[in-house]
Amino acid sequence: MFRYLFAASAVLAFAGGAVAQTQSGSHNPAVKDGAPHMTAAPAKGANSFTEDQARGRFAKAGYEAIGKLTKQNGVWQGTATKGGKRAAVMLDYKGNVTAR
Template sequence: MLRYLMAIPALALLGVGASAQTQAGSHNPVVKNGAPHQVAAPAKGANSFTEDQARGRFTKAGYTVASKLTKQDGLWQGAATKGGKRMTVMLDYKGNITTR
């Protein structure tokens, strides 16, 4: 009987820990997949992409990068064309692409 009384609180704690992990989710969803996403505004944060990786994400999204990319304020940015239109493209630390 004493064994059962000791086991119940231990099992209850295991159940609470597991449910807390599934409910909380991720507080910092960085790049989850390789697909580039278009967003209205870039996310602020330190960018760990290399220039080649940033160029690859722009190319994958259909942009032709026409200039050297520079990193400013955590954003990779440069001149690019898509559909005959010239624009400035930016890549944030999450891998999201924005244009101006």
């Protein structure tokens, strides 16, 4: 009897953890999808992206004709075109793309 009770407890414990990992909308998802995320404002912090990596992130987000990029206060900044419209683009240390 004890063996069945222990097995049932273990199954419930593992099932609860699996449900928690599949919830969407988490700021820190269990599985990173690799897609660039658009945010309203860049996060401040030390940025380890190189200029080439920043250009790649902007291109992956759909931006073309990426102009000169500069890093200020840990945020890569520049201009780029998306859908025929020119915008100021920023990339924070988390890899989030912001456009204005």
